[in-house]
Amino acid sequence: DNADIGLVGLAVMGQNLALNIADHGYNIAVFNRDPGKTRKFIEEAKQSEPSHARLLPFEDLASFVLSIKRPRKIVLLVKAGSATDVTINALVPFLEQGDIIIDGGNSLWTDTIRREKELRAKGIEFIGSGVSGGETGARFGPSLMPSGTRMAWASLEPIWRDIAAKVDAVTGEPLEGAAPGKPIEGGFSCTEYIGPDGAGHYVKMVHNGIEYIDMQLICEAYWLMKNLLGMEADEIGKVFEEWNQGELSSFLIEITGDILQQKDPVGPGFLVDKILDTAGQKGTGQWTAANALELGAPANAIAAAVYARALSSVKEERVEASKILKGPVIKTESDKQAIIEAIKNALYCSKICAYAQGFQLMDKAQVQYNWKLNFGEIAQIWRGGCIIRARFLQKITDAYALNSRLKNLMLDPYFTQAMNEGQEGWRKVIALAVTNGIPAQGFSAALAYYDGYRSAVLPANLLQGQRDYFGAHTFERVDQPRGKFFHVDWPDPARPQLDV
C-alpha cells in the first residue's frame, strides 16, 4: 500500500489530473475499465512526463484498491450518470470503513446527494467535487469545488490544495508559469470546502450556467460588430484583445481574440467564418436553467443562453425560415468607435446581470437545500483555473467582503456604478439590434432583468387581478398591510369586496 491516492477513469480529464497529482509528489494508483487505455497512458507518460514513476497502473480493481494507503482516497473521472454508479458499485466491495470516494465528474448534484447518503449508510465517505478548467486546468491547476463531510474534506484537503490553480492571495491575479513536473507553489489555492453532500456539484453546475451566458454574450458582441459595423473577424479579434486589458479581462475574452484572428488553415479567410453555426451542449446549462425555474429564481439570461444554443441547432429550419420570414435590411453604422464602446457597455452590464443571477440562484438553493455557501470564496475559487476565470471575479469577492448578506450583486457600490454608467450604451445597442433585426437574446434578457429588478412597481397588479378573476386566487392591496388578502366577485363589480 504505497499509493497516496487512487484515480479511476483515464480519459482526457483523468489522465491530466493524475499527472497533476503525480507532479505534486504523490504516488497515484490509476485504473481504467479498458486496461488498454491504462497501458497507453503509462507508455506515453514514460516518454514525456518527469513524474511518470509516481503513476502506479493496475488492471484489476482489487489490487488497485489494496495499493492505496488508508483511509483510501479514490477519485472518479468517469462519464457522469450511470457510468458513475456502475463504477462506485464495482469499487464498494473492496473498500473499508472510512475510505473516501471523490467524484470529480460533472454529476448532477441530486445524484451526488443520493450517492453520499447511500455510501454513508455503508460507512464510506463520498465527496462530490466540481472540477473546472478542461484538460489544461486538470493538468496545471483546475478550480475545485468539493463537498461532503468535513472529516472527509480534511483528509483530501492537502492534495486538493496542492493541485488546484493558484492565484495571488492579495490581487487575485492567476499565477502563471506551470510546466510538466514544475508546479506553482504559494498563493491562494482555488479550492475551498463548499458544504455537505451535493453543494460542490451544485456550485459547479451554476458555474457552467454562467459559462453558457458568458459565452453567448461574447458571441453577440462579435455578431453586432460584424453586422452593424461590417468588421472582419481579425479586426473584431483585436477589439477583444484590447478589452482583455481592462475590466472585461478573462479567459473567454482572451481565447475569443485568438479564435477570431485565426486564419483558415486550408483556404483563404478566417477560420471562424468557416465553422458551422450550430452549437452543442452537454446539459449543465440546461440543469441550471431548469433548477432556477424550480426554485423561482429569475435567471432569465442563463436560460436565454440555453435557448440560443437550441435555436442555433435547428440550422435547416432557420435556412428555410430566412427565405420566408421578413425582417429589416441591416443599415451599417458609421460611428464605429462609439458603437464599439456601446457594445462593450452592453457586454459588461449583461455579464454583471448574468453573475447576479447565478449568485441569486445559489442563494435560493442554499436555503432550499440547507447549505451555507460562502459567495466571496466561491468567486475566489473561480478566479483561477476554470473557464469563467476573470479579473472581475475579484470585484465579486470584494463585494461580499464588504457585505456578506448582499441581496444582489448589482447593489454593491462598484457594480451599481458600472451598471449606471453602462446602461445607456447597452440600451443603444439593443435598440440597434432590434431595429436591424439582429438577434441578441442574451443582451436583451439581461436588460429585461435589470429593468425589472430596478422597477419599484410592475404590472403584476393586473396579473393578480386576472388570477383572482378566473381562479379566486386573492390579492393584496397597496393601501393595506402585507399579508391581508382580498377577493372580489369580478363579473359584478358592484358587489362588496371580501376580506379573506
Ligand code: NBP
Ligand atoms: P468522459 O466523460 O468521456 O468519460 C470517459 C471515461 O468514463 C473513461 O474512463 C471510460 O472508460 C469511462 N466509462 C464510461 Br464512458 N462508461 C463506463 C462504465 N459504464 N463503467 C466504467 N467506466 C466507464 O471523459 P472526460 O471528458 O475525461 O470526463 C470525465 C468526467 O469529468 C466527466 O464526468 C465529465 O463530465 C467531467 N468533466 C469534463 C471536463 C472536460 O473538459 N472534458 C471538464 C470538467 C469535468 P473506458 O475508457 O473504458 O471507455
